[in-house]
Amino acid sequence: MKVSNEGRRFGLYGLRVPAVVSGVLLSSLALLVSLAPALASPNGVVISELRARGPAGGNDEFVEIFNTSAGDVDVSGYRLQGCAAASGNPSDRTTVPAGTVLDPGDHYLFTNSGSGGYSGAVPGDRTYSTGFTDFQANNASGARLVDASGAVVDGVGSPNSPCREGAGITTPATTGDNSFERRDGGRQDTEDNAADFVGPKAGGPQNLSGAGAPGPEITKIHDVQGPGAESPITGRTVTVEGVVTGIDDEIGASFGSGNSIRRFPEDAGIFVQEEPADADQNSETSEGVFVGFVRDRAAYTLGDVVRVNGRVNEKFGHTIISETINREPEKVGTTPVPDPVEIDAARAEGQDPQARPYYESLEGMRVRLAVGTANSGGTNKFGELFVTPGTEQDRVFRTETEPALIATDADAGAGDPDNPFRDPDGSTTEVEADLFDTVSGATGPLLFAFENYRIMVQEDGLPTVTDTGVTYPYEELSPSGPKQFRVASFNVENYFPVGGALDGGNVSQEEFDEKTARLTDATNGRLKRPEVVAVQEVYDLATLRALAASLGGYTAYLEEGNDSRGIDVGFLVKDGVKVEGVTQYGKTATAPDGLDCSDVPGGLFDRPPLAIEVQAKGFGGFTVFSNHFASKAAPDACREAQAAFVRDRVAELEDAGRRSIVAGDLNAFEDESALRTLEDGETSLDNLWDAAPEQERYSFAFQGKLQTLDHVLVTSGLKNRIGDFRYAHFDNDYFERDDQAEPDGHHVSDHDPPVLTLSK
Structure with missing residues (x-):
């Protein structure tokens, strides 16, 4: 329930008042309002911190006052009063001795000396023996400070207490280090206790001698963030205080050779934000920051007020505080989570x-x-x-x-x-x-x-x-007819056998069976069983044969390449399609001088192109190439050289009167040098990317942008046979469903297959 400011002011908290209200209730409310102090401290002396029902019990109390002004204040004869829960009437607890003067920034500490009283290490300047009947009783207790004449200087109380200012505060019902501290180092005084105080939190009382000196200087989070893209205090170690608004419960990780994992614990932590009362008025500065390296994230809940010490860093454009080693965020209170x-x-x-x-x-x-x-x-x-x-x-x-x-x-x-x-x-x-x-x-x-x-x-x-989006399941393709021949390219994303090393672990039998079943659904149900599927990222021939067996009616073709991870290119060919030759090109080809394009020193290909010559009934013979060019991490010049190698093989086939289809994950966009090389006029190769529907020309999603890495190109002898070309978006258009009764091929890969349908 959202409570209005007026509701907070009168402590009603959403209480629905009938249209006809008894005079008793109205007069009681009027009395409470009239008794509550109406003005800020007249001389800058405020109650800066207090505790009722501390670790030792109900009398483990203290009240600290603070001179926030720029001048000396004589507090001789000032009286600390308590508001008894039963009568609601303020009564004296103790009086400040004559000759007591608070310099600017001085504190003065009152402590309860009664049975089970104050247990703190910082000695009080003045004691009292009658407690506040703790703030929980009828929500009517509180403390206030009056001067020698009896004029109210400051007050803090529970929601129904005549000592309160504004809405008042509610203390915990159980014992503990449950202090409430005035914000802004004890200086904030808006005449609303709920807004001015933070808590419950660990106590930090200070006395006139300076014992219990203030804690570390607190840097505001908006000062950490600054008005620009980077923090103005990068590299500085700071202490900030704010509300926990969220967690990141996943460390970063990257994987090297084999199963080796490198972890980045700084990526996990908590988000903290200034409380609304402490925010600045600059719309260009953020009031929140991420704190990295926090290990025990489960110990913090939204609404905890924490004090954090750490180094301000810029991590790839993200302003963060890296927690100081062995200094976990300190809980100092709780407060409502800021509205988003x-x-x-x-x-x-x-x-x-x-x-x-x-x-x-x-x-x-x-x-x-x-x-x-x-x-x-x-x-x-x-x-x-x-x-x-x-x-x-x-x-x-x-x-x-x-x-x-x-x-x-x-x-x-x-x-x-x-x-x-x-x-x-x-x-x-x-x-x-x-x-x-x-x-x-x-x-x-x-x-x-x-x-x-x-x-x-x-x-x-x-x-x-x-559900306002694309229809599930993906059913945009129909099976190829008697006068059609379908060729698809499919990067099946890390199709490894049982025991294969993958992302810091070994593939289990269950994982392999699940992947195989989902690829089967993708090929059968989404692609509608193409005549030829050029595949990429398959570990070996045995693995591809397992998929062929699961599909039924397909034969697998694959040759081992040079990739250090073991991924290769291959084919699945449907029964009835005659394969007249299988050729791996370029396994020992060399890269241009100065280029590092392969795991083999000086080599051109990690995944050499594999070509099959097929004889399709009614379509004559042609050659299909399955390709997987160098990754985007490699220089463009590597993919350009690989494209030139494939182009030259196609040129040789065209010179011999053969037609070709070049398909695969080329790791290049349609407007980059690799595709320009394939279409440079040395052959009749034409990229079919622009033959797909305009809004569906993509095969991959990266950092929120749809793009094309997978392509199909054909020579002129097949262009007049093109019946349809599209990208089958059953991967990138869908989230991965894990609650299906049957294996689901949606999102089995991060690539959408390009699909060419030839027609007679």
Whole structure:
């Protein structure tokens, strides 16, 4: 329930008052209002910290006062009063001795000396023996300070206490180190206890002698963030204090050779945000920040107020605080979680697309996206879903600028897996959606990672997903007819056998069987059993034969290449298609001088092209190449040289009167040098990318942008046979379903197969 400010002021907290209210109730409320102090401290002396019902019990109390002014204040004769729970009348507890003067910044400490009284290490300046009947009793207790004339200087009380200011505060009902401390180092005084005090928290009382000196200097989070893209105090060690608004419960990990894993514990931690009362008024500075290296993340819940010490860093454009070793965030209280900032769609769309200053001004803060549309495909294998604010269905392509693009991130509910890539349980905060689905109410801290801003969705901020997107299951292809011949290219993504080393672990029998069953569904149910499937990322011939056996009616072809991970290219050929020759090209080919293109020193290919000559009834003979060019991490010149090698083989075949199809994962965009080389006029090869429907020309999604890495090119002798060309989007348009009764081929890979249908 959202309580209005007026409700807080009178301590009603949503109480519905009948239209006819008794005079007793009205007069009681009037009495409470009249007794509550109405003005801020007249001389700058305030109650800066207090505790009732401390670790030793109900009398383990203290009240600390503080001179916030710039001048000396004579507090001789000042009286500490308590508001008894039974009568509600203030009564004296003790009086400050004559000659007591507080210099600017001085504190003065009152402590309870009664049975089971004050247990702190800092001695009091003045004691009292009658407690406050603890603040819990009837929500009517409190403490106040009056001067020698009896004029009220300051007061703090429970919601129904005449000592309170504003709404008052409610202390815990159990014993503990339950102090309440005035904000801004004891200086904030807005005449509303609930706004001015933070707690319950660990006590830090100070006395007139200076014992119990203040803790470390607190740096405001907006000063850490600064108004620009980078922190103005990068490299500095700071202490900040704020509210926990979220967690990231997944460390980073990367994998080397074999099963070796390198972990990055800094990637997991908590998000903290300044309390609203401590925020500045600069719209360009964020009030939130991520704290990395926090190990015991489960110890913190949303609403905990924590004190954090660490070094300010910029990590790939993300401002963070790296926790000081062996100094976990200290809990110092609890408070309501700040309301999320509603993302303004117009400001998001209108910001500079490179700097994205609007999102930067919210980095680390708790935000909420009212509604967004999944315009970059379905939820990916990293648990990310990219959306654009609003409900317009408009795909986001690599060549487009979309400044408002934002992702949901699932790491908060990851469960701290040892191996994030092989966690079998998934994430409880993953937003599962398909292309064009509508996502409403995604809430969590905003972070920046992998060149995009993203909402770290928390358990309390899971959005509603409305099925407004593509139809499930994917059924856009029909089986090829008697006068058709279908060729598809399919990067099946790490199809490894049992025992194969994959992402820091070994493939189990269960994992292999599941992958095989899902690839079977993808080939049978989504691709409708093409006559030829050029495959990439298959470990060996035995593995591909297992898929052929599962499909039934197919023969597998594969030759080992040079890749250090063992992935190769191959073919699945449907029964009835005559294969007249299988040739691996370029296993020993050399790269141009100065280029490192292969795991073999000086080699050109890790995955040499494999070609089959097929004789298709009614279509004559032609050669199909299965290719997997060097990854995007390699120089463009490597893929260009590989393309030139394949082009030259096609030229030789054309000179001999043969027709060719070049297919595969070329790891190159349609406008890059590898494709330009294949289409440079030395052959009649033509890329069919632009023959696909305009809005469906993509095979891959990367950082929220749809793009094409997989291609099919044909020579002129086959162009007049093209009946249809498209990309089968059963991978990138869908999230991975794990609750299906039957094996599901959707999202079995991160590549969408290009599919060519030849017609007579």
